[in-house]
Amino acid sequence: MALRKFIAGTIEEAFARIERELGGDAIILDTRTFLTECEPGVAPAEQVEVWVQEPDTPTARDDAPGAVAPDIVSDDLSRLHARVQAVHAQLDTLAQRLDWLGAESSALSGDFAMSVAEGLARNLTFSSVLPDAPARVALIGPSGVGKTTCLARLAYRALREGGTIGVISADTVRIGAREQIATLCEHGNIPLEIVYHPADVDGALRRLDGSALTLLDTPGINPRQPEDGAWLVELLAAFDPAQVHLVQPASVSAPALRDTLQTYARFTPDHLLISKMDEAAYLVDLLPVIARSGLALSYFGMSSAVAEAPVPAASERLAQALRLT
Ligand SMILES: Nc1nc2c(ncn2[C@@H]2O[C@H](COP(=O)(O)OP(=O)(O)O)[C@@H](O)[C@H]2O)c(=O)[nH]1
Ligand SMILES: [Mg+2]
Structure with missing residues (x-):
């Protein structure tokens, strides 16, 4: 299953690019907004990330006569994989915010609230x-x-x-x-x-x-x-x-x-x-x-x-x- 990520300034821009590059049959798996990397003290800009399944890959929705029966389990795993990637990307956003606060990104694995509070206090x-x-x-x-x-x-x-x-x-x-x-x-x-x-x-x-x-x-x-x-x-x-x-x-x-x-x-x-x-x-x-x-x-x-x-x-x-x- 081929997955692709599109990043744009707005959701409309992202969808327009997806339609242009993959046509109307691409399946939107996930969307999220995130903040761009920025200097400390500078307000970050918002960007939109869209995960898409390319249209020519067989999916559970492919029920045309003669089509190979979809492998439900592997399809579910692929969706899960896309979801995990999206969660990783969200963690990156949080890490960026922590950077602004002056906290260590590695603190994500430690006491998260404490490191945010320390950044704020600084x-x-x-x-x-x-x-x-x-x-x-x-x-x-x-x-x-x-x-x-x-x-x-x-x-x-x-x-x-x-x-x-x-x-x-x-x-x-x-x-x-x-x-x-x-x-x-x-x-x-x-x-x-x-x-x-x-x-x-x-x-x-x-x-x-x-x-x-x-x-x-x-x-x-x-x-x-x-x-x-x-x-x-x-x-x-x-x-x-x-x-x-x-x-x-x-x-x-x-x-x-x-x-x-x-x-x-x-x-x-x-x-x-x-x-x-x-x-x-x-x-x-x-x-x-x-x-x-x-x-x-x-x-x-x-x-x-x-x-x-x-x-x-x-x-x-x-x-x-x-x-x-
Ligand atoms: N939810 C919420 N409402 C508040 C809070 N502080 C004030 N209010 C409400 O905001 C409205 C205006 O409050 P007020 O003290 O009269 O504002 P003032 O015009 O600045 O003096 C009132 O309805 C208050 O009950 C707060 O911390 N949380
Ligand atoms: Mg008053």
């Missing part, structure tokens, strides 16, 4: 430590990414550890935002200050003076709108935070993350909080973008439940979320 910064008291931490990001949910989790954890917490919310824009933060703060008996203008921040901070940790929740503004951007810059300047965490959902695409990092750079974030890890489809593409951003990964949001403890960002957890293992 390429990315993880820092889930909130500054020592008294401290101010701001959460920024587009609307709906999970800022308020994550802020509540951080506040509840600090409370459980015996800390004194205050919350300032500047989200007076989104419908229901005030009710949401008020309910979350009431739940933990956490003092809440609502500010409408950067000039209100000073008074709010004075009223929350006894708090060891003060968290600032911001609205999801459009940083491309000059007035919105200038407003947030002013708000952050008035708050004077020790840390600014940019919140992004794990489901964001690499180009969208790159774009957000660029547009939010003027607000000088120093941490990246990745929410909605439970909805992540293809996190691996985000890694080069995160690495280049220089931001420290702080926390991961793993569900919509506010009562969940905040999950500190760590290389082992990220390795699990990559679904490579």
